[in-house]
Amino acid sequence: MPTSLDTAPNPETLRRIVIEPVSRVEGHGKVTILLDAERKVQQVRLHIVEFRGFERFIQGRPFWEVPVMVQRLCGICPVSHHLAASKAMDQIVGATRVPATATAIRRLMHYGQILQSHALHFFHLASPDLLFGFDSDPAKRNVVGVLAAHPDLARHGILLRKFGQEIIRITAGKRVHGTGSIPGGVNKRVTPAERDELRAPLADVVAWAEAGVRLVADLFAANRALYEGFGTVRSSLLSLVAPDGALDLYDGVLRARDADGGILFDGVRCADYGARIHENVRSWSYMKFPFFAELGPERGWYKVGPLARIQNCDSIGTPRAEAARQEFLARTLGTIQHAPLAYHWARMIELLHAAEVIERLLADPALVGDELTATGARATTGIGVIEAPRGTLIHHYEVDADDLVTMCNLIVSTTHNNTAMNEAIRQVARQYLDGREPTEGLLNHIEVAIRAFDPCLSCATHALGKMPLAVEIVDAAGALVTRLVRDGESL
């Protein structure tokens, strides 16, 4: 573990502060801070407090059920799990070439999810801190405050989300717990009428996304010292990139850079992730701590997600987002930007990219084709990797000859960022808390740093969801959906 504040030598003598639950993040997490008599920070840890062993739950289940079942991992990015598992199961059914139509529909679903998730995060969860200040009046520092002070911005955020959700509904069949993607392809066409319906608001969507990028870029420029210094810790980066090095959130090869931007590995097939990424456990956290094998657990931790992705790729293949990325890169003069608050900027660039990709997909004749599935020679291993809104998501399954899953390993985005988040809040604690009496505003600084990563703590612990079983049972359009929607749409 990299820094001093991971474990205090004499914890029993120290004063303990707990932030629980961390608000405006998905799932349930807590932070513990130990202070000595001089209020010097001695230990800071982000804990994840639930664990329900999804990987074991899935063992013994038939493989075709998995892409649907894994959506229960998470109420906020179920589509990412749905698609990562489907990509893994493509390999199980031997669909080495998924039909172009199925791929276009899945991509549309995925970029719709990226768009709605990024919109939710920025406009609803993060913007209150950025617009009003980290220690502004907590009564206003929320989405209601944003609605009052910046009604257009808030409205655009809501409409962007709606648009993304509509894409998900059309491609996955339902807004939540869709079943659109199946092993080998998809189960449902997109009709020309549905496509046209999605095309209608496109110009507005792109414009709102561009305005979002502008807003964060301006905030960054206006508060440069704060934004660049706040909780900043250097680390390596990991993401998928397209074979040609361009940004690709649906498929590609694994690329990693060191903290200075040098390539650590590139062109690594997703199937070989296990040779590059190992996982550590720590006694105090249910979440694992992954690291690059070649650098070891001390130095091998890394960041994933928007900030990693837009700097790891060589380019973005859509013009508006690429222009925005160039502006982003110009600020650091070719060095790697490590500031957690830069995640917000990168996230909005990706939101814009998602809007442009959606525009392209809706113009692609393949989207409304009829060839939906493929099969081939059965395989026993399936590894699906996707760039979920929060970062690289790895689903790995072994399936036996009787069609049952015998092994499942999931590494979700938030887990990849585990060390980086812990280090960021330690840095914030050093910068802001050391020697001062903690106030709500100061403690919110810790949460601001966590929120920048947009962690999804429920999927990080592979939770099954917290709804009572009873509600799950009658679902199809009923009570369970309500529960998940509430979780995922914490308006």
Place this chain on the structure above:
Amino acid sequence: MTDASPPQTFQMDGHDVAFTPGQSILTAALAAGRYIPHLCFHPEFTAHGSCKVCTVKVNGQPHASCTTPARSGDVVESDTDELTQLRLNLVQFLFAEGNHFCPSCEKSGACTLQGVAYELGMTTEHYSPLFPDRPVDASHPDVLLDFNRCILCELCIRASAIHDQKHVFALSGRGITKHLIVNAESGRLADTALALSDKAMTVCPVGVILRKRQGFAVPIGERRYDHQPISAVAVGHRPKEDGHE
């Protein structure tokens, strides 16, 4: 009615229901377009009256409508709060007894238990689930048995014995340990004579007997009970094919 004699009728919830002698209250009601919730009844097999979900009151006394012959002049109550509550409790017992995770069940939307639960307005499980440990039987190359969802209706047993002449399925144990078994010394479905073309493949009201690798090939939203509630489908207003089997 081809003969001149007036049709025989009984009263159900204030309506006349015509029947032909030999019909049960349930079959007569369904034929007349009046739905009575039911689970273990299947029109092609002799009713055996085990689930009790079809309970009605006949002249004030509770009876399973699937096994009670229709009689002229009887007064039958079905659509009452009391009976709905009774049926709801029975269905909730079934949910608590097995492992029913509708959101990830491939039978969702085409499942009779789920359809009846909706019909009865079930929104919570009410009873604490027992979470039984019931491993699936995936030994057969084409068929999966997911015992987690079995409600012991015995339809597969009847279909395999009577229609398929194979006796692939049976019940074993008593009370809460009662469970479905397959007729093979190894206890594995692969070692039975079950074939995809068997009637037993088509009768399971829930998601136990499944054709393998089918899963979610039919989208949710295009399944048997997705367009109309079970009460409409069961009395013959079937808009489209099942979408699952």
